[in-house]
Amino acid sequence: xxxxxxxxxxxxxxxxxxxxxxxxxxxxxxxxxxxxxxxxxxxxxxxxxxxxxxxxxxxxxxxxxxxxxxxxxxxxxxxxxxxxxxxxxxxxxxxxxxxxxxxxxxxxxxxxxxxxxxxxxxxxxxxxxxxxxxxxxxxxxxxxxxxxxxxxxxxxxxxxxxxxxxxxxxxxxxxxxxxxxxxxxxxxxxxxxxxxxxxxxxxxxxxxxxxxxxxxxxxxxxxxxxxxxxxxxxxxxxxxxxxxxxxxxxxxxxxxxxxxxxxxxxxxxxxxxxxxxxxxxxxxxxxxxxxxxxxxxxxxxxxxxxxxxxxxxxxxxxxxxxxxxxxxxxxxxxxxxxxxxxxxxxxxxxxxxxxxxxxxxxxxxxxxxxxxxxxxxxxxxxxxxxxxxxxxxxxxxxxxxxxxxxxxxxxxxxxxxxxxxxxxxxxx
Amino acid sequence: xxxxxxxxxxxxxxxxxxxxxxxxxxxxxxxxxxxxxxxxxxxxxxxxxxxxxxxxxxxxxxxxxxxxxxxxxxxxxxxxxxxxxxxxxxxxxxxxxxxxxxxxxxxxxxxxxxxxxxxxxxxxxxxxxxxxxxxxxxxxxxxxxxxxxxxxxxxxxxxxxxxxxxxxxxxxxxxxxxxxxxxxxxxxxxxxxxxxxxxxxxxxxxxxxxxxxxxxxxxxxxxxxxxxxxxxxxxxxxxxxxxxxxxxxxxxxxxxxxxxxxxxxxxxxxxxxxxxxxxxxxxxxxxxxxxxxxxxxxxxxxxxxxxxxxxxxxxxxxxxxxxxxxxxxxxxxxxxxxxxxxxxxxxxxxxxxxxxxxxxxxxxxxxxxxxxxxxxxxxxxxxxxxxxxxxxxxxxxxxxxxxxxxxxxxxxxxxxxxxxxxxxxxxx
Numbered sequence: 011x012x013x014x015x016x017x018x019x020x021x022x023x024x025x026x027x028x029x030x031x032x033x034x035x036x037x038x039x040x041x042x043x044x045x046x047x048x049x050x051x052x053x054x055x056x057x058x059x060x061x062x063x064x065x066x067x068x069x070x071x072x073x074x075x076x077x078x079x080x081x082x083x084x085x086x087x088x089x090x091x092x093x094x095x096x097x098x099x100x101x102x103x104x105x106x107x108x109x110x111x112x113x114x115x116x117x118x119x120x121x122x123x124x125x126x127x128x129x130x131x132x133x134x135x136x137x138x139x140x141x142x143x144x145x146x147x148x149x150x151x152x153x154x155x156x157x158x159x160x161x162x163x164x165x166x167x168x169x170x171x172x173x174x175x176x177x178x179x180x181x182x183x184x185x186x187x188x189x190x191x192x193x194x195x196x197x198x199x200x201x202x203x204x205x206x207x208x209x210x211x212x213x214x215x216x217x218x219x220x221x222x223x224x225x226x227x228x229x230x231x232x233x234x235x236x237x238x239x240x241x242x243x244x245x246x247x248x249x250x251x252x253x254x255x256x257x258x259x260x261x262x263x264x265x266x267x268x269x270x271x272x273x274x275x276x277x278x279x280x281x282x283x284x285x286x287x288x289x290x291x292x293x294x295x296x297x298x299x300x301x302x303x304x305x306x307x308x309x310x311x312x313x314x315x316x317x318x319x320x321x322x323x324x325x326x327x328x329x330x331x332x333x334x335x336x337x338x339x340x341x342x343x344x345x346x347x348x349x350x351x352x353x354x355x356x357x358x359x360x361x362x363x364x365x366x367x368x369x370x371x372x373x374x375x376x377x378x379x380x381x382x383x384x385x386x387x388x389x390x391x392x393x394x395x396x397x398x399x400x401x402x403x404x405x406x407x408x409x410x411x412x413x414x415x416x417x418x419x420x421x422x423x424x425x426x427x428x429x430x431x432x433x434x435x436x437x438x
Numbered sequence: 439x440x441x442x443x444x445x446x447x448x449x450x451x452x453x454x455x456x457x458x459x460x461x462x463x464x465x466x467x468x469x470x471x472x473x474x475x476x477x478x479x480x481x482x483x484x485x486x487x488x489x490x491x492x493x494x495x496x497x498x499x500x501x502x503x504x505x506x507x508x509x510x511x512x513x514x515x516x517x518x519x520x521x522x523x524x525x526x527x528x529x530x531x532x533x534x535x536x537x538x539x540x541x542x543x544x545x546x547x548x549x550x551x552x553x554x555x556x557x558x559x560x561x562x563x564x565x566x567x568x569x570x571x572x573x574x575x576x577x578x579x580x581x582x583x584x585x586x587x588x589x590x591x592x593x594x595x596x597x598x599x600x601x602x603x604x605x606x607x608x609x610x611x612x613x614x615x616x617x618x619x620x621x622x623x624x625x626x627x628x629x630x631x632x633x634x635x636x637x638x639x640x641x642x643x644x645x646x647x648x649x650x651x652x653x654x655x656x657x658x659x660x661x662x663x664x665x666x667x668x669x670x671x672x673x674x675x676x677x678x679x680x681x682x683x684x685x686x687x688x689x690x691x692x693x694x695x696x697x698x699x700x701x702x703x704x705x706x707x708x709x710x711x712x713x714x715x716x717x718x719x720x721x722x723x724x725x726x727x728x729x730x731x732x733x734x735x736x737x738x739x740x741x742x743x744x745x746x747x748x749x750x751x752x753x754x755x756x757x758x759x760x761x762x763x764x765x766x767x768x769x770x771x772x773x774x775x776x777x778x779x780x781x782x783x784x785x786x787x788x789x790x791x792x793x794x795x796x797x798x799x800x801x802x803x804x805x806x807x808x809x810x811x812x813x814x815x816x817x818x819x820x821x822x823x824x825x826x827x828x829x830x831x832x833x834x835x836x837x838x839x840x841x842x843x844x845x846x847x848x849x850x851x852x853x854x855x856x857x858x859x860x861x862x863x864x865x866x
Contacts, residue, residue, distance in 0.1 A: 124852065185859060322785045322852050344786050345776035352773050357750045357840055361789035366859060412785055412852045424552065424750050424840045431613060431794060437865040 034084040036063040041084070044091050053123030057116055061087070077116035080108040099330025103397035113399070117407035124413070147293040147338045149266055164219070164246050169386065170378035175219035175246070178287035178317065179368040179416045189374040192367070197225040200284065202436055203360065203420045204315055206230035210281040213237070213274065213307050215267040216288025220247025220260070227259045234260045235280070237270055267292070268299060271306030280307055283314035289347070290319045294340045301350040313422040314356070319368070320344055320415040328404075335401045344417060351421055359429055360420040368416045369409035376402040462512040464491040469512070472519050481551030485544055489515070505544035508536040527758025531825035541827070545835035552841070575721040575766045577694055592647070592674050597814065598806035603647035603674070606715035606745065607796040607844045617802040620795070625653040628712065630864055631788065631848045632743055634658035638709040641665070641702065641735050643695040644716025648675025648688070655687045662688045663708070665698055695720070696727060699734030708735055711742035717775070718747045722768045729778040741850040742784070747796070748772055748843040756832075763829045772845060779849055787857055788848040796844045797837035804830040 037045075045059055045067045058068025060078045068076065081087045086106050089097040101107040109116050164175075171177055172189045180192035181199050200222065206212070208231030217223050217236035220243070226232050238244050244262050251257040265273065267288065274280065283304050292300050308314060319341040326332075327339055342350075344361070351358060379386070379402060387395045408414040422429065465473075473487055473495045486496025488506045496504065509515045514534050517525040529535040537544050592603075599605055600617045608620035609627050628650065634640070636659030645651050645664035648671070654660050666672050672690050679685040693701065695716065702708065711732050720728050736742060747769040754760075755767055770778075772789070779786060807814070807830060815823045836842040850857065 122853075181860075183860065183862070322783075323780055343776070343780055345773055345780050348771070348773035348776050352751055352771055355750070357791075357843060358772050358789065359791045361786065362861065363785075363787045363857070366857065410855065412850075412855050415785060422840075425550075427838065427840050429791070429794065432609075432611065432865075433790065433861065434611070434865040437860075437862040 034062055037061050037065065037084070037087065041087060041091075042067055045087070048091060048094060052120060055119040055123035057119045060110060077109060077111035077119060079116065080110055082106060082108070093329070096329040096333065099328070099334060099397070099400060102400050103334070103393045105393065105396060113403045114407055117404050118411050121404075121407050121411040121413040147291070147296055149268065151338065164242050166386065166389070167219075169382040170375050172374075174221040174225075176221045177218055179319075179364055180371040180374075181364060181367050182370055185370060189371070192371065192374075193221070194225070196367075197222050198229070199436065200286065200315055200317070200418070201226055201230050203418065204282050204284065204313060205430065206232050206282065208232065211235070211278075212282040212284060213270060213280040215270055215283070215285040215303070216291070217243075217247065217262065218287070219243050220250055220262060222284070222286055223247070223260045223262070224250060224254060224256055227256050228254065232259075232282070235263060235273075235277075236260060237263050237265050237267060239264065239266050267303055271303045274307035279309040279312065281309055281312050283308045283312065284317075285315075286317040288318075289316055289350075290339050290341050291336070292340075293338050294324075294342065294346070297342065297346060297350050301354045304351070304356065305354040308356075308423065310355075311423055311426045313359075313420070313426055315421070316347065316350075316417075316419045318342065318347065318417060318419075320347065320417045322412065322415065331401065331404070334397055341414060344415075347417065347419055351419075355424045356421045357424055358419055358421050360418075360433065362418045364416040364418060365409045365412070365414060368414075369406050372402055372406045372409070376406065462490055465489045465493065465512070465515070469515060469519075470495055473515070476519060476522060480548060483547040483551035485547045488538060505537060505539035505547060507544065508538055510534065510536070521757070524757040524761065527756070527762060527825070527828060530828050531762070531821045533821065533824060541831045542835055545832050546839050549832075549835050549839040549841040575719070575724055577696065579766065592670050594814065594817070595647075597810040598803050600802075602649040602653075604649045605646055607747075607792055608799040608802075609792060609795050610798055613798060617799070620799065620802075621649070622653070624795075625650050626657070627864070628714065628743055628745070628846070629654055629658050631846065632710050632712065632741060633858070634660050634710065636660065639663070639706075640710040640712060641698060641708040643698055643711070643713040643731065644719070645671075645675065645690065646715070647671050648678055648690060650712070650714055651675070651688045651690070652678060652682060652684055655684050656682065660687075660710070663691060663701075663705075664688060665691050665693050665695060667692065667694050695731055699731045702735035707737040707740065709737055709740050711736045711740065712745075713743075714745040716746075717744055717778075718767050718769050719764070720768075721766050722752075722770065722774070725770065725774060725778050729782045732779070732784065733782040736784075736851065738783075739851055739854045741787075741848070741854055743849070744775065744778075744845075744847045746770065746775065746845060746847075748775065748845045750840065750843070759829065759832070762825055769842060772843070775845065775847055779847075783852045784849045785852055786847055786849050788846075788861065790846045792844040792846060793837045793840070793842060796842075797834050800830055800834045800837070804834065 042065075049059070049067060054069060056069060056076055058066045058076050058078045060066050060080045062082050062084070066078070081090065086101055089101060090107070098107065102109075167175060167177060172180075172193045174190070174193055176193040176196070179196065180189060181196035182192040183195050187195070206226060210232045212223075212226055212232045212234045214223050214234060214236040217238045220236060223234040223236040224247075227234050236247070238247070241264065244264055247262045248257070251260045251262065263273070289300065304314065321341045321343055324343055324346065327336070327341070332339060348358065376399070379398065383395050383399075386398075405414070409416070470493070477487070477495060482497060484497060484504055486494045486504050486506045488494050488508045490510050490512070494506070496506075509518065514529055517529060518535070526535065530537075595603060595605060600608075600621045602618070602621055604621040604624070607624065608617060609624035610620040611623050615623070634654060638660045640651075640654055640660045640662045642651050642662055642664040645666045648664060651662040651664040652675075655662050664675070666675070669692065672692050675690045676685070679688045679690065691701070717728065732742065749769045749771055752771055752774065755764070755769070760767060776786065804827070807826065811823050811827075814826075833842070837844070
């Protein structure tokens with residue numbers, strides 16, 4: 011409908027009524043049956059669908075205490091039935107679909123029911139994870155994909171990240187710790203797990219705004235070569251290194267992680283390899299290559315740590331998340347992470363699952379995001395705010411319901427036999 | 439040679455000289471070349487071969503500071519060349535091959551060089567891991583295999599295990615702790631990782647002499663169904679349960695782990711699944727079935743722990759170890775362990791690598807074993823003592839050189855969202 015406010019972000023028409031402008035006739039028996047079918051494929055979560063005539067589809071005896079998804083028109087219903095994985099997100103962002111109750115409760119109920127997993131059968135998988143065109147992580151594809159998310163503008167992330175601009179799971183020694191404390195605690199935990207020694211050379215694959223690289227150099231006296239392909243992030247990181255007088259010890263390099271191996275072949279291997287929150291962007295097809303990078307850049311007695319979102323079983327990323335938020339993303343399973351290291355003369359020395367810490371981190375981000383929602387809507391638009399609200403809340407719900415994990419995997423070369431006696435020193 | 443003392447255990451002739459009784463002629467150029475080839479396939483370890491004419495094969499400039507393997511005759515040399523993986527162990531046990539220097543140093547040098555791994559190429563693999571007939575882990579095969587090792591007699595194991603008869607890796611909070619302390623610390627660590635609550639039902643697959651089952655019931659108030667197929671172990675375990683007044687809460691069941699699933703289907707699922715030192719005996723072909731057992735016996739919100747020897751990459755077990763000591767054994771890789779849980783709605787919550795603790799445990803066992811070597815030789819024979827000395831020392835060397843790991847993998851059902859906030863409580 012020309013003249014309507016359209017979402018620049020999602021480019022969706024916003025029709026609350028049928029194309030003719032008249033209210034839709036009540037849902038047919040077929041439509042209700044199809045919705046009930048979708049509900050079954052979702053694993054029968056404790057939610058209900060509320061249709062435009064106020065009739066509902068959901069579990070027996072569901073009442074208003076259960077979160078509801080309000081479907082305002084026949085057109086939105088059919089969009090949802092056709093491709094729930096993509097269109098739920100798009101139509102929520104466009105303001106077409108509305109949640110009655112708390113969005114988080116709704117999403118936790120949905121994810122907790124575990125629909126769309128390989129166990130829900132081929133039809134369930136198809137309905138919930140219907141294939142969409144995905145963004146390949148070729149060298150140029152990765153650049154586009156990373157640009158899509160990380161180059162939204164440093165000012166945007168500064169509104170809701172911590173002061174150090176760390177955009178990965180924090181570590182809260184106590185649940186009530188503030189975000190700044192928790193991000194520093196995470197960086198320090200990683201340094202302790204890696205047992206960094208002054209003068210060692212660390213390679214960091216995917217360094218974000220540079221916080222960890224600078225932290226390692228400042229507090230543990232190491233030299234760091236940190237790689238990233240996001241220009242906005244790198245410019246910010248280099249400024250910080252200069253301000254902190256660390257530009258002699260921390261080098262921020264604009265290069266894809268696949269170029270690290272060649273760089274190391276030219277300039278020598280590192281003692282320590284670390285990658286925090288990058289493996290999720292590598293993509294399944296490139297896991298093997300990622301292992302090859304570690305193998306080429308890590309010394310024969312080196313050690314390392316990979317920090318990544320993970321999922322309990324291999325399943326495709328939700329198409330909305332993949333298309334709108336994180337193009338090219340894929341959280342590997344623990345088995346897939348182990349398979350990256352196994353052929354590379356690397357032995358896992360420790361695995362920690364920090365998923366509750368990611369839920370807590372996201373709660374902090376979401377609260378700060380909401381504090382600036384008006385400002386963000388003014389820069390982007392309302393649908394952008396709704397999309398990011400959905401993304402952050404859905405991430406919380408994924409971590410609280412065990413649909414996602416956050417693993418820190420510490421490893422060493424087989425030839426590296428020095429390991430700490432116990433893990434007690436991490437907690438002393 | 440009739441009249442010679444022959445090894446009942448290994449059934450090998452003991453020829454120090456050629457069959458004719460005359461001393462062998464010096465090694466030929468071909469023999470020295472083949473031995474050098476074997477040395478290369480072993481990854482050129484820092485050892486030397488000393489032949490019957492006192493000539494040596496080994497790294498350039500190797501002297502007597504390097505451990506040597508004394509090869510006393512042409513016949514023993516050719517046995518070693520033909521099947522080093524099997525015949526090294528057999529001929530060492532028979533007293534035909536002798537080590538100059540410390541056996542442990544020799545073995546650490548060999549394992550540290552990493553020969554015979556998939557990376558050493560097909561010829562290296564063939565030479566070091568030459569296939570031998572392996573013992574299948576069918577229901578009857580497992581019974582035979584377990585009988586071979588665990589029914590040697592409780593009196594034998596009592597000579598060198600701790601007072602509680604725990605025949606798995608201990609946990610030494612401090613390296614200087616004694617073995618009894620460390621075995622109890624291990625059992626308590628497992629209970630804390632499992633967060634046992636009074637009244638819960640635990641299923642233990644492979645319970646040895648029953649120590650952990652009794653410890654859990656006594657100190658954490660749980661009920662335990664513990665399974666084993668070794669009769670000698672079960673008789674011992676039941677006596678202890680009765681003595682300790684725990685026979686009402688701990689049930690020792692003579693059944694293969696594959697029968698646990700059906701038993702649970704009949705009698706109800708458990709809250710907690712635990713298996714310590716059994717997965718190594720399951721065998722690669724049965725990993726999937728082992729996962730199925732966990733799936734069938736564990737409640738939808740249950741949790742569990744698997745404690746197993748592991749190796750950095752999939753490779754066949756040394757044929758001597760497989761044939762003489764642990765028929766049917768195979769230490770899975772971490773990837774293979776993760777693959778057991780991944781399709782079973784189970785999520786890994788923690789992985790700890792305790793390999794140094796296994797080396798320490800084995801040092802205690804070996805020291806106690808040596809204290810009783812004469813007594814053991816009198817019951818069995820000298821070659822049995824040498825074979826077990828080799829097995830215990832080789833195990834130490836495997837763990838110190840990173841050729842083997844010991845993983846404790848803690849997991850929970852996907853639907854079990856309650857996990858501890860951090861691991862700090864394990865160390866407080």
